[in-house]
Amino acid sequence: MIKFSKRQLKTPKMQRPVYLVTGGMSKFGRSIPEKRTEELVIDAFVEAAEFIDKSPAELKEYIHSCYYGHFADHFGDQLLGESVIHDRLGLDPLGNVGIKTGGATGGSTLWEAFKAVASGYSDCVLAMGWERMDEVPTDEGNNYIASAADKDWETPLGHIYTGYYAVMAQKYWQVFGKEEDSFRQTMAEIAVKNRGYARMNPHAQGPMDITVDDVINSPVVAYPLRALDCCLMSVGAACAILCDEKTANELTDNPLEIHVAAGSHTLRVADRRDMEIPLLPNESPDQYKDLGNRFPGGDRYPGFTGFLAARMAAYYGYRMAGVIDPVEDFDLVELHDAFTISDIQTYEDIGIRPYGEGRTYVESGDCYLTNPKTGEPGKLPANLSGGLIGNMHAVGATGIMQAIEIGQHIWGRWAEMHEDQSKWDLFGRTKPDDWTNLQVDGAKRGLAISHAGVGSHVTATILVHPDHQLERNES
C-alpha cells in the first residue's frame, strides 16, 4: 500500500492564466514519403497562423520560447531532431526544448508550454509535436516501440509492446467485462463510432464506414483485442500557440483558457503497488467499498485495470479548472483511444463513470454527438476527431491535435476547418457525399487526455471559454 503526502496532492496554482490562441495540423497518414518531417511541421504552423489571419512571419514575431514534442528519435535516426525543426521554422535564437513522454508526448508538450507562460518566462510560446514512424519496416518499428518498455525485464519478451499492454486488457476484460458478449459489442461500438467520425475529418488517416460485426470479425491481435480495436500508427504534425492574457488578446478576439495537469505511474506494470483510490470531486469515500464484490478480482487498485496516471492528471486538472463532474462540466472530450478497451478504462479513471461502470458511457449513448438511443444531443461526445483509432496517432502530435480539435468546437469553427473542399483536395482525400457537420452546439469547455503506453504518463488538458469559467475552490 502506498500513500501520498498532502504536499504531493496540492492543487497546482499558476502565477497567471494561460490561453490557447490558435493551432494547426498537417495531413496525417501511415506514410507520407513525399514530405520531410520539417515540411509537415511547417504545414501545421502555417495553418495555425492562417487560423487567426496572420502570416507565419507575423505569428513568429510573438513567439518567445518553443516546446517540441517528438517521442521516437530512433525512428528518424536523428538525435536532436528538435533543433532541425526549430531551424527550419526559422525560430533561432529562441530557447527550445524537446519533450518525450511516450504516447503522452503531445500532452506533455502542452504541459511544458503552459507552465512557461504561467510562470511569466514567456508571453507567447509554440508547442509543436510530430512523429515519423514510416521509415522502418513494421517489425523493426515494433521493436523500437517495445524499447519504450523496460529493456531488461520486458523488451526481450517478444519485442512487442502490444503484448505488455494486452495483459492489462485481458484482466479488465475478464474482471470488469466479465467476458460478456455485450461488453465485446460495446468495445466494438467505440471503434465504429471513432472511425465513422474520422470520415468527416480531412486530416484523418483511418476513416471507415464499418459495423460492430466488422470489428468483432477482424483479425485477433491479442485476444480480446482485434485489429479494428487498435489505434493507428501515423506520420504528421500539430502545433498550438499559448499566450498570457494580454498577448492572447492582441492575437485574437477569442482565446480559450487552458489548464494542463499531469500524472505518472510505473513504466513496468509489474512494479505497481496497491493503494486506496484517489477520489475525484464527484466521488465519495465509500462508493468503492463493494467493488470487489460486484467485480470479483477488481478490488486491487490500481491493479492491472486502472490507470493511476490518468486518475492523477484528472485529480489535479479538475481542481485547477473547478471541474466537479466531467459529464456536466464538459461539452466534449478527446480521449486517448489507443485501444477500445483502454478507452473504457479511461472513462473510469477520469470520472466520466465510476470504476467498474465505464461501459455505460457508451451503452447510454452519452458519448455520441447525437445519442443513437434518444436522437437527442449526446451528453458528452467523445473523439469527434476520430481519435487515435480513426484520425491518427502521430505520437508527439496526438495530444496537441486533441486540444486543437476541442478548441475548434469551442470557437464554433469546426465546420470551417473540416468542410472546405480545398483541404480535402490538398490532402488527396475524397470528401464523403454524406459529410456531416460534427460541431458541438454551444461548446464551452472540453477535456483532452494524452496517455503513454501502459500508463506511465498521462496529461489532462482542459480548455474553457473565458465567459464560461467554473467556480474554483482556492483552498
Place this chain on the structure above:
Amino acid sequence: MSTNDRGTVKVENGRYRFEGKFHYGYPNDPIRNEDGELMGVTNPRDLTHVHMYGGEAPFFEGLGQGKLLGTRCDNSNCEANGSIFIPFRIHCPDCLSKNTIVDMTETAQKGATVHTFMITERTGAFNTLPKPIRFVNVEFEGVPTILMGYLSVGEPKIGMKVIPIFNTTNPTFTILDLSWVPEETNETELPEGYTFG
C-alpha cells in the same frame, strides 16, 4: 556478419575492453517512386550496443543458476519495511535505501498464481521466443508486485498455479532465462535447456 570477429567486451580495472568488430557499414541504395524520381536513400548498418546490469547483475546471474532473486526493504524507518520486490529493485522505491537480496525461488516453487495473461502471434524484430508467445503476469504470496514472464507449457488462465523454470544449461543472462509452467508439469515437458532449477 561473421560470428568469428563479432565484438566481445570485458571489464578490467573499471574500464571496458572492446575486442572484435562492433559495427558494419554497407553501401546505401536510392529509393525511387514508380516514375523513377528520387525519393530518398536507405541507411544500412549493423551495430552492437553494450549494457551493464549494475546492481541487478545478481538477478540475471541467478536465473542461470536456477534461482529467482528478489529484494527486500530492511529499513525499519520506512513504511515499505519488509516489502519484497519482484521485479528485483536495487533500492527501495520509498526510502531509496539499498535493499537486501532475498532468494524467492522456494516461494515461487510452492506455487505462484497467474494474475493475467495474453497470447500473441505478433512480435517485433529480434524476437527469439517461439510463437505464439503466452505472456503471464505472476503473483507470489507476500509480494506486492506482479512479475511479467512467459509460459512455456500449456495454456494460460487467470488464477492458475505456475512454477518457475530456468535456462540453466545454456543461459542467455537475460529475462528469457526465466519461464513458467503449470504446477505438476513433468521435467520431460520442459523446453530444451530448461530445468526446475
